[in-house]
Amino acid sequence: MPNFALKVIRLGFATLGRPFPKASAKLAFALFCRTPSRRPKGGKAQAAEAEGRKRLEAAERMPFPVGKSTVMAYRFNGSGRTGRPRYLVVHGWGSNAAYISALPAGLAETGAEVVVLDLPGHGRSSGRSLNMRQAVDAVVEAERHFGRFDAAIGHSFGGAALMLAAGGVMRGAGAINPSKLVVIGSPSHIHWLFDEFSRMIGLTPRVKKQLIVRAEQVAGASLEDFDTVAAAARGRTPLLVVHAEEDKEVAADHARRFDGLATARLHWANGLGHRRIVSDRGVIETIASFLSENGRPVHEASGGDAAA
Secondary structure (H helix, E strand, O other): OOHHHHHHHHHHHHHHOOOOHHHHHHHHHHHHHEOOOOOOOHHHHHHHHHHHHHHHOOOEEOOEEEOOEEEEEEEEOOOOOOOOOEEEEEOOOOOOOOOOOHHHHHHHOOOOEEEEEEOOOOOOOOOOEOOHHHHHHHHHHHHHHHOOOOEEEEEOHHHHHHHHHHHOOOOOOOOOOOOEEEEEOOOOOOHHHHHHHHHHHOOOHHHHHHHHHHHHHHHOOOHHHHOHHHHHHHHOOOEEEEEOOOOOOOOOHHHHOOOOOOOEEEEEOOOOOOOHHHHOHHHHHHHHHHHHOOOOOOOOOOHHHHOO
16 A cells, blocks of 8 residues: 555544544454455566466356356366366465466366366456455355365455355355365464454554444354364365465464374475465375375365265
């Protein structure tokens, strides 16, 4: 956010926060959920976007409604052989399906049917805002639309959304039930985001408290429920956690919180940071290997296999 705009915003909240804390919190939440520009910045980003769009040409474009939004989905190997596993891939905040397309395309090379989403407010989906409830709703609706997923793989914000969708923590949102989960550079709790955002725009403690209340009302869950480690422990779904120790956007401590969890496996992809990690060939091969372990796809399996 440009310095001048940030100064104006901080002045506005300093002026309005004390006399109108609830109204200020409502405005702050709208700002918190506002998605960044979809236009890639700089030549390098434009080239990456173009490369990703070209990769997506091999996939079917399959938009579907989620509430008042239209979510764009891309499906690789949709007309392939029957009995193949079905995977869902979800990008992070400020990203899109094109940016992470190397991941679903790479997983499709294993013969799997792979669906990758543009979350609301991103890529080719409608809207200019996104919150965790919207992301979870999109994930749950994707499973209703395409059928049960054998595995779900998410980067950053998308990984947290998948964990919460699998945990069924949001009232009235439903849940997904994959046999395996993979998170890449993902946060394992959300308090830090509200702390950083509140500091950035200069919210008073009272307005920050109201901001959290607003977020919890929209989500249908408390911030304490946004703990993906607790969700993983309850669900007991095999989980691969991929992270880089030098990640500057989501600290490695988020991944370390899974250490000791019986169903979780940590894979450190050091040197790849927060963004390159999602399209690294070695990381994709590690994920593919994890997903191929222990048998048949759940939507083709017997009850005993699905529970394994």
